[in-house]
Amino acid sequence: MRKIAEIRNDIAAKIAEVKNLDAKTQAEELRSALDSLDALQLELRAATEAEAAEQVLAEKKLDDFQKKAGRSFSLVKFIREIAEDRHPTGLEAEVAELGAEEYRRLGLTQNGHVIPSAMLRANLGQNYTTNADGGYLKETMATRYVDVLKQNLPIAKLGATILTDLTGTVPVVSSAQIAAGWLAEGAQGSVTKAAYAQATMTPHRNFVRVAFSKDLLRQTSFDVEADLMNRISEAHANLIEEAAIKGSGANNQPSGILTVLGAQSNTPHIVPIGGTGGPITWAGIVALETKVNADNALRGKCGYLTNAKVIGAMKTIERTSTNARYLLDGDYEKLNGYPIEMTNLVPSNLTKSTGSNLSALIFGNWKDLYIGQWGGIDIVVDPYSRADYADVVITLNAWNDVLVAEPKSFAAIVDISA
Helix, strand or coil, X not given: CCCHHHHHHHHHHHHHHHHCCCCCCCHHHHHHHHHHHHHHHHHHHHHXXXXXXXXXXXHHHHHHHHHHHCCCCCHHHHHHHHHCCCCCCHHHHHHHHHHHHHXXXXXXXXXXXXXXXXXXXXXXXXXXXXXXXXXXXXXXXXXXXXXXXXXXXXXXXXXXXXXXXXXXXXXXXXXCCCCCCCCCXXXXXXXXXXXXXXXXXXXXXXXXXXXXXXXXXXXXXXXXXXXXXXXXXXXXXXXXXXXXXXXXXXXXXXXXXXXXXXXXXXXXXXXXXXXXXXXXXXXXXXXXXXXXXXXXXXXXXXXXXXXXHHHHHHCCCEEECCEEEECCCCCCCEECCEEEEECCCCCCCEEECCEEEEEEEEXXXXXXXXXXXXXXXXXXXXXXXXXXXXXXXXXXXXXXXXXXXXXXXXXXXXXXXX
């Protein structure tokens, strides 16, 4: 069976070919191109189903490996052995081979050693040993990279849709309205065809780079394992979240919420504060909710997202001159009745006319923000570039995408002076 990446490339080429066929094209030629496209789609579906079966098998192999070794995979040992110019050994070698197999199936380029996606969902730090051999010391809670990644994503806490183990291009269909009306007895009603807008999620390669001291990597405690994984996933989460909020859509970046809203004709879901910006107001906060509600998108998991500057300002600005209540008052986890999260990845350096250093506030149904993950994680271990500091530099390569599936589900203020 061909690799999913190869099939996906052929589908993209065939779609481009069909689009270039005009009305003068012979019907037989057009029919042949469409038949070829259908065949490729069926091939992709079969390859995707086969990969899903391989993932189930990989999870079983991983579980068997860990039980046989009497312990779980150690990220610290994995990195330390590579840093010492050795190949991973034992359980870590078996996990790395699972990762290499996965990359070969998906047609992804392997730059270093691979931690497979099955491992990202599996227990890290849980001890399989018997009680006499240290089982009493095992952790009671399983730690998973995917779970830690989500914990480091405020947008995940707000309800963003996280999709993992993706293969190929993933279509996402947005909603559409069907017209309805009243008719006189015997009158003919018009047939309305529902028009659906479809967007696709495709893998974008990204990397994060972190450094750890060799002294730290010599440790074997569960706390060090957890710290290592948390710091790597935090850097990965920041990269994804920045793309989700303000990704430019250029240079292999996905298009984030602010970019998508700003690109809409007449920017209907951008709420202005003033000609050069101004302080956040209660009217502006409510207006965000109204914009989304007016498009019948006030559903799912709605909430606000902003940065520390705006959070601080809302704790000191009153709703009205006659109302002693502040914009963010009492329950600091709620704003206008909805959850609010904070990340300084929400920009505070925006400009408007002569106004500068302006901040953003986003409101929306976060379920309509999709975050995708393809395959496992490629890790390159570099013990040389910071050798004079006794540091080991770790570069993580992953394939992710962010998609604002329903732009009407979001609204933003982008000119807050705080």
